[in-house]
Amino acid sequence: MKRTPMELAAVASAAVPGLAPTGVAGTPDDAVDFDSAQLVDASGKQWRVRAPRHVEASMRLETEVQALRAFTPAVKAELPFLIPHLAGSVRQGELSTFVYSHLAGSTASLSALAGGDRAVATEIGRVIAAIHDLPKELVQQADLPSYEADEYRQRKLNELDQAATTGRIPSVLLRRWEHALEDVSLWRFAPTVVHGDLHEDHLLLSGPRVSAVIGWTELCVADPAQDFAWLAAAENTDFVHAVHEAYATARAGAVDPHLPRRAALAAEFALAQWLVRGVTLGDGSMIREAEEMLAALEADVESLEREQHEAAERALRAEEERIEWGDAEGSDEHTASPRPGTEAQHGAAAVGATSSPRWSEDAAASDGDGHADEARGLPASDEDDAEASDGDGDADDHGHDRRRPGPDDGTRPGTGTASGSSLAHARLTAGREGAVGQDDTAPEDSGAGPESPDELETTALPIVSFGR
Incomplete structure (x- = not known):
């Protein structure tokens, strides 16, 4: 009404x-x-x-x-x-x-926030940290939702299962999200109090200072990455980095290195939730808007996966040539330098020879069919973003034909449309830097070092950003 x-x-x-x-x-x-x-x-x-x-x-x-x-x-x-x-x-x-x-202050668009003074980004990071440092008892005593890390992950998987039968979401995205949700190493986080529906329209500013926070309809104890999802639409990566840096500095405890990756997943998944909501309400404009954004996201993901596959193949060829030169020189360790006089001819091989053996191991894992595994976890740090995928093309490890994830109350992808393969693709590539302003070392209780299979699964795909 x-x-x-x-x-x-x-x-x-x-x-x-x-x-x-x-x-x-x-x-x-x-x-x-x-x-x-x-x-x-x-x-x-x-x-x-x-x-x-x-x-x-x-x-x-x-x-x-x-x-x-x-x-x-x-x-x-x-x-x-x-x-x-x-x-x-x-x-x-x-x-x-x-x-x-009435609360003093006014809202600003995300582009205005991102294009403003760095002090605004620092202030936003501190505000998010203050919310996450609230006592959990505040939420629990109010009988509001509270989730442990694995409960939260399972909840998202259930939403994906529930909505997969609608048939409106590209299979490449469903596989990507499913594999990310099934990668337990990505979801080893300490639950905190979260706002749950944080975005630029719920921040009131007086100058560079956040004077008030409104829109508390989704307050709960859950994944802190949820309050960073809205930043995926920011075009200015320096702004996003500054927010994360200020947050990490202000938090009373350690910040897990996978937080930006889960935030990227939440931002992507919000598009599917927006579509599901449009279907539920019978709103044709919502459905069309969501499908356009999902199509643009699909194109960006596929483009970047091709780049990753090509990079992995180049790394594999370089490694094979390095090994071949080592054999030619009679070295058992495969570490021989190029023969004198061949540096110019084999410059690419010499560069490739400096790569970690992980490149060749990951590339060898590819089945060579030319398709990356769209559904590995979330994005990687610099040393991981060229890892190859297995290319199996399976739509669903559980035998379901998943087409579309389910709704999450309060999720809001925004009012804009995706920027397609231009701006979004550039942001997507820039997102490979992974966690910003944070220590990429895994927490002591993560059980997965940087070379572990869990970590390789987690870092197979970069962060995708899109317009709102």
Whole structure:
């Protein structure tokens, strides 16, 4: 049920005793779920009213109220930002409308944030760290969702299984996501309190400072990478790096090196969840938008996999030539240098000879059919991004024909469309740098060193970025 700003003002008057609006204006919100407006009363005080368009959205607003009430005065005093304060509510049938005291600050687009001062990126990183350092008891005592690492991974796998029968998602993406979710080394993280629906529209800024954080409908204990997914749409990689660096510096504990990779997976998976939601709501425009973004993502992934396969083949040829020269010189260790006078002729081989043996081992693992394994984990550090895949082309290790992942409440891929094989491909290639501003050493309890099979599985594919 859509409501005009004037209708919202009338509802707000019923929700807050004594409120007599003298001015009203519509404000941006998730148009699929909510109608919002900003009010001004006779004293000049400002208010924000938010009304759901359907039952599921009303339940999300009720969850947000439950979450906000969990913030005790002591907890609020420690936060470097403000959170909404509920002023009143009114129920009409199955839908509940809520009125909040106005918070100072304004939103900015992601491109504006990314193109601004580095201080903004640093501030965002610190804000995310402050959220993740909140006590877990805050969420648990409010009876909000709480997941251990493997529970969270299994939940995502279940969503993928549940939605795979719809047949609208490219198989290359389904294999990619499934293998990433089945790579347990990627999911060895310490759960934290997460906002769950963090993006630029939920950050209010006063200058370079984040003055308030809103939109707490998905508060839970889960994967901290969830709050970084929205950054995948940023064109400025330096901005993203700065956010991660500030976050790592501000966190009270160690930051796991796979966080950016899981964030990239969450950003990709959000496109599928957006499509599923469009199907559920019967919204043709949502479906078309999601399918366009998924098609662009598929093209980028396939393009990069071809590059990886070609790089692995070049590395294999270089290694074979290095070994051949070693045999020709009678060396048992296969470490002979090129013969005098052949440096110019075999320059490429000489460069290839400096590569780690892992290159040849990974390339040898390819079955040579020319297809990379689209479904290995998430992206790699520099030394891993040319690893070859097995090229088996299997659609599903469990015998299912997976076509499309399932929804995740509160996930929001944004309002833009994918940039296709141009900008997204450039961002995708830049994303190979992996974790930024963090120590890439695996945690002591990870059980997988940099040369372990788990780590090789995890780092087979780079981060893919796309427009929002």
